Amino acid sequence: MNLIVFVGNAVPPKPVLNPQPVMSTPDTHPRLEIRNLRRAFAGREVVSDVSLKVTRGQVTCLLGPSGCGKSTTLRIIAGVEMQNSGEIYVDGNLVCDTVHRVPPEGRSIGLMFQDFALFPHLSVADNIAFGLKGSKSNKRARVLDLLEKIDLTRAIDQFPHELSGGEQQRVALARALAPRPSIMLMDEPFSGLDERLKDEIRDSTLDVLKAEGTAVLLVTHEPDEAMRMADEIALMRDGRIVQQGAPYNIYNAPVDKAAAAFFSDINVIRGKVKNAMVDTAFGAFLCPGRPDGTEVEIVIRPQHLRIDFDRGGRGPAPTPQDGTPARGIVERARFMGRESIVEFRMDFDGSVLHATVPSVFLPKAGTPLWLMLRRERCFVFPA
Template sequence: MTSKATSEAKSQTPPRLEVKNLYRSFGDRNVVDGVSLAIEPGKVTCLLGPSGCGKSTTLRLIAGVDMQDTGEIYVDGNLICDTVFRIPPERRQIGLMFQDFALFPHMSVAGNVAFGLAGSAVEKRARVEELLAKVGLSWAIDAAPHALSGGEQQRVALARALAPRPRIMLMDEPFSGLDNRLRDGIRDETLALLKEEDTAVLLVTHEPEEALRMADEIALMRNGKIVQAGAPYNIYNAPVDRDAMAFFSDINLIKGTSNGALCSTAFGDFLTPGMAEGTDVEIAIRPQHVHLDFYRNGAAVSPSGAYGMSAVASVERARFMGTESLVELRVEADGTALKATVPNVFLPEQGTKFMVSLKRNHCFVFAGK
């Protein structure tokens, strides 16, 4: 088959999981408000957002442990649930993993992994041995769950969820209970195994770093709605609004007013296309894109280029953060507070003056709140 024919065949194949316009209300509150998404086999979508935004409720609707008010859910193009037709949870071929692992304490590791498997005892044992070998726990097959560490219990929970060969894996904050030293390794191992099994994954998290590390696509959720969806690079570098940008990192805000499609600041003019005259404007930039030069001879403008105009600012505080230093400054011209990150150890004294400039191609212009 030619690459063109392969591409066309893929485009005609329905997503492994597709959700269309899901709504779920509790009282007068729309907890899930028109959520739509699609996930391909072997891909990871992270449903990212703050606590209470509707992420876990969305997972419960897809799993079938709660019922949507309106909307449709499809697996491989086949309807599994709308407001009339509903396939029960145990027949949806959807695996579930939660933060607390939920292992059965009265069963061995083998018993936990085999729970819910169909087939003969020999077939079940073979599947258990296969999965425990993949997660590096063959030695623990007859152990009790309480004898294992938190990371080992998480791997048992993963093996149990994968044992019935689910087409889709739903994961609700599955790594948040792990020690930070273990978390990265366990996440990477889990992701590799899920991709090897060609499972479509929907992972709920409130941690941007986890979403950036694991996801093929991020769906950023707020107040029951998906406000932006796309590849991690695009979500991070082209935020839909100020709150989306701020969710991933600290940001600096430089405030002004739109006048003649421009906003004048201590760092020069910024274009404000489409904003009405007199609109409050916020120029947002991350600390790593704030550039510092020592103040010399009263110079007011830095050389032209990516950074454009500079403004004089004084250091209020500087702290070493482990791999970089965080410098807090106050712009003399208008009192704007700024933060800048500098690699390694950089701890200027309070009151030290710098020429501060902004990397213009990393500045975002938003209407003020």
């Protein structure tokens, strides 16, 4: 069952180990901090030693494949699932460990799932006001403020079935934000939207969240969505966070081959170390510190391969930037709208490599061409 938690402002209990804690403020502590969360079901650990921090106005994406523990982590933070160990802090104050637990409605946390779960019998205004307390005039003012931010003032008296999917998503966002939660948890909130609308809705959602100063933890399995929305990405695999950082750093300095492959297609060139070098079709690669005989994988993305023409069996001259060229035979080429993908069978070892070219480039199968790769764009990992 999908839930939306509407948030109050209850003061959490004091930590048992600190009977007189110093009261914290959002300016001196992360809005959300989780420490060493662990959760197991039937002896199988689905969340393992997960720790992260989210500050005011920051969007952190918990990114990973289905079944890696993302949603379970979110449910633990929201309070609808209980961890086996670990601690959760909101604005520096402990809200949950294995002894004390603040209920979901007392955590100042908003929660949005894939299912917007709007009340069909209530108007847009009444849906947004559902979790609010206070006078009727104050509720109305808050509703109008949020409707203006999501550009849906015209729909104030409409019902959910009269709105498009994108409009329903924005109303669900406004309803979750109405009680002014410190933290917003979002579990694949855009997955049900039409692909054409996703970018527009994501951008408008991000604008509203930033304007509210809310700390956001967004769960997604889509790398493009994480790259578009996140200030920081926490890449999750098999219940663990394997890498965390700004999108640029995660993309350009992956921790391993699987991390690189999660964000885009990759080419893998395999070899063995000899005298701290690996011999490949593109010349030798330095592999210092690895003993002879070690198998390694050199990873490069298709967009970082450069194609040049064959000149009677000869290719371009080697350069310090592009290294030694290697010849391949075109097996197939496909136009994908924004780019073309060309598949090569390499002369050196019969391996297959893919290169992408902006716009239209469709050489015929059997055409010999030369490839060069940008050395600074390569990653070398143990096999």
